Amino acid sequence: MSEADAETEADPEHEEAEAGGDGDEPIPIGVKLGSTRTVITIPEDDGFRTIKTLTCLATYEDVITGEEKVLYGEEAATEYPDRVQYTLRSGLPEDESRAELTSTFFEEVIRANDVPEDSAVVYAIPTIDNERGLENLQSVIEGSSIGEALIRSYPESLCGSVPALGDGLEAVDDIFVTVNLGSTNLEASAYRRGEQLIPFTTGAVTGNEVDRMIANYVEEETQGRVNIDNTTAREYKENHADFVDFEPFTDVIQQPGGGSHEFTIERSVMDAVDEYVDDAVEEIANAFLPELANDYIKVYQLALDRPIVLTGGMACIPGIVEEFEKRLSEELQREVEAVAPDEPAKSAAVGAQRIAERLVAADAY
Ligand SMILES: Nc1ncnc2c1ncn2[C@@H]1O[C@H](COP(=O)(O)OP(=O)(O)OP(=O)(O)O)[C@@H](O)[C@H]1O
Ligand SMILES: [Mg+2]
Structure with a gap:
């Protein structure tokens, strides 16, 4: 661990973190290991440092020494599309080898970003009824080199709601319903002062499914001329889906026999996210x-x-919160309101970091 990290001061806005302040306190860190992206929030100087990376890795052999090298995140995805592995593809490590891969990925992220080991780490974990997968995730968390002082886990949907409901930990004293719009699952729960009630999960309405639909619709929209993979479909969705002012966009593919083909997408992306909102409302x-x-x-x-409270990466789509609110109100035949944190894809890690801060302040380590 570097000197700079050891001297990092807690965010002055969160007074509870300053309470004990003898300089030897572990650094409170929030981590979300997601199937699409991993996010880590670390207090630094007067604010926070956020690490956000695709949860994937690729290995290759060093041509000189023969050593195995590990690449992770966007670099792995773009340089080694042929053998990149998304280690949490189904949301949790389903077996021991996936758990090991996830550990390798996570250690590499920790090492490359100098995440401090002398830390109190709160993990935001999904609510999925899969004991084996959760145990495997637990082994990754406990085997990691960070969190020497303390390791705790809280539900991702609670952590993700924290930044939506106040500047501190107001969410933990509140009663509310939250819906997590993730890659592999749609989750919903009620929270009563931090207690999770009626955890609900379905794998039928997901960001990944939207990507598959977009790929199919693109093929239809281009009369079979264009086939895109799910990664490209995800990029279309993340860059263009917009309920407020969607604009048709163009892209180019290389033809197998040489030359290129330019095409315009008018409906595929919005048709898919539109159905997604209907399906999510229906489930809720x-x-x-x-x-x-x-x-x-x-x-x-x-x-x-x-x-x-809507959390999870799909809540990033502009206007989706209002759309969800409107359609759910119609379906329930009563007015309901919906909100989202400012940065839904990061909010689970941000909320987890605030919980870690509270634990450090309470000398819970
Ligand atoms: N800016 C964006 N616009 C549209 N969609 C986005 C954006 N950012 C992320 N997403 C989508 O959100 C989903 C990822 O959400 P999140 O990070 O909450 O999932 P996760 O926790 O990894 O998944 P899960 O818990 O379901 O396994 C993906 O489908 C991703 O494409
Ligand atoms: Mg999730």
Whole structure:
């Protein structure tokens, strides 16, 4: 660990972090290991440093020494598209070899970015009913070189809601419903002062599915002339999906026999995200909320009088929060409000970091 890191001061806005301040405190860090991207938030100087990388790696052999080298993130994805591995492709490491790959990936990210080992680390973890996968993720977390002082895990949907509901940890004292719009799952829960109620997960409405739909629709829209892979479809979605002012865009493919073909996409991206919002609303209105009302009618009533918090990367699409709010209100035949944190793709790590800060301030390590 470098001197600079050891001397990093906690964010002055969060007074609780200063309370103990003898300089020997571990650094509070938030981590989200996601199937698409991994995000790490570290306090530094007067603010925060955020590391955000694709959760993938590729290995190659050093031509001189024969040593195995590891590349991760965007570099691995662009330089080695033929053998890059997304180690959490299904959301959690499904077996031991995936867990090992994830560890290799995570250690490389830690090393390359000088993430301090003398730290208290809170991990934002998905709510999925998959004991084996969760155990494997736990082994990755516990085997890592960071978090010497403390390691804790909290649900990703709680961590992700934290920055949406205040500048501190207001979310933990609140009652609310939250919906996480991720790559491999749609999750919903109610939280009552930090307690997770009625955790709901479906793999049927996902960012990955949207990518597949976009790829299919592009083929249709171009009368079969253009085939794109799911990574390109994801890029189209991340760069162009917009419920406020979508604009048709053009791209170019190389023809197998030489030459290139330029094409314009007018509908494929928005048709796919439009269906996604309908499907998400349908799951929340007709599967999750009835269950919540059934078991906790008071919590249901209190929570629906407050904003529903949308988190996860798909909440980044401009206008999706308003669209979700409008369609859910129609479906429920009552006004509901929806909000999202400023940076939905980072908010789980930001919220986890705030929880870590609170734990350090409370001398929980
Ligand atoms: N700016 C953006 N615009 C549109 N979509 C985005 C944007 N940023 C991320 N996404 C999408 O959000 C999804 C990733 O969300 P998130 O990072 O919350 O998922 P995850 O935690 O890795 O997935 P899961 O928990 O489902 O395994 C992907 O489908 C990604 O393409
Ligand atoms: Mg997630």
